[in-house]
Amino acid sequence: xxxxxxxxxxxxxxxxxxxxxxxxxxxxxxxxxxxxxxxxxxxxxxxxxxxxxxxxxxxxxxxxxxxxxxxxxxxxxxxxxxxxxxxxxxxxxxxxxxxxxxxxxxxxxxxxxxxxxxxxxxxxxxxxxxxxxxxx
Numbered sequence: 001x002x003x004x005x006x007x008x009x010x011x012x013x014x015x016x017x018x019x020x021x022x023x024x025x026x027x028x029x030x031x032x033x034x035x036x037x038x039x040x041x042x043x044x045x046x047x048x049x050x051x052x053x054x055x056x057x058x059x060x061x062x063x064x065x066x067x068x069x070x071x072x073x074x075x076x077x078x079x080x081x082x083x084x085x086x087x088x089x090x091x092x093x094x095x096x097x098x099x100x101x102x103x104x105x106x107x108x109x110x111x112x113x114x115x116x117x118x119x120x121x122x123x124x125x126x127x128x129x130x131x132x133x134x135x136x
Contacts, residue, residue, distance in 0.1 A: 018127075023061040023095075029123060030058035030097035036119035037099065044113045049074035051084040052103035062094040069102050 018026060034056050041053045055069045069086030076082050085104040092098045101116060103109075110116050 026095070026097035027058075027060040029127075030060065030092075030099045032126075033119050033123050034058040034099040036122045037101065037115050040115035040118050041109075044115055046109050046113065046115065048076045049082060049084060052101060052106050052109060055086060055103045055106070056099070056101045057090075058099040059090060059092040059097060061092055061097050063092060065091040 018029065021029070037056045038053055041047060041056070047053055051069070051074055059065065071083065071085045073081050074084050087102040087104050087106075090098050090100055090102075099116075099119070101110075106116075
């Protein structure tokens with residue numbers, strides 16, 4: 001039985017501006033953000049099959065889209081076979097970078113115990129003031 005899911009997008013809270021950033025800096029920030037997200041998944045004990053953690057990605061400026069993760073069968077912690085689905089890839093424009101997670105169920109995990117938004121907060125904290133929120 002399918003369930004309805006409602007997602008509210010608060011872009012102004014998750015889009016950041018980096019002052020005077022080169023493409024290299026944007027790439028490094030996206031990579032660091034994805035590393036924080038993986039560390040947070042581990043710290044939150046959100047690993048069942050490893051699919052979600054493995055589907056965390058970063059996209060460099062102007063590099064096209066993130067890779068896609070194939071759907072497939074995985075063994076969960078109890079040894080049960082489960083199907084995991086990957087979502088649509090995300091792109092970044094010439095002056096943008098991104099990080100995220102393509103596991104289709106990641107939004108539920110994020111809402112229960114944040115790993116992506118917390119990674120964004122960690123980036124801001126570690127940036128030494130070069131990152132600020134965008135007011136949309």
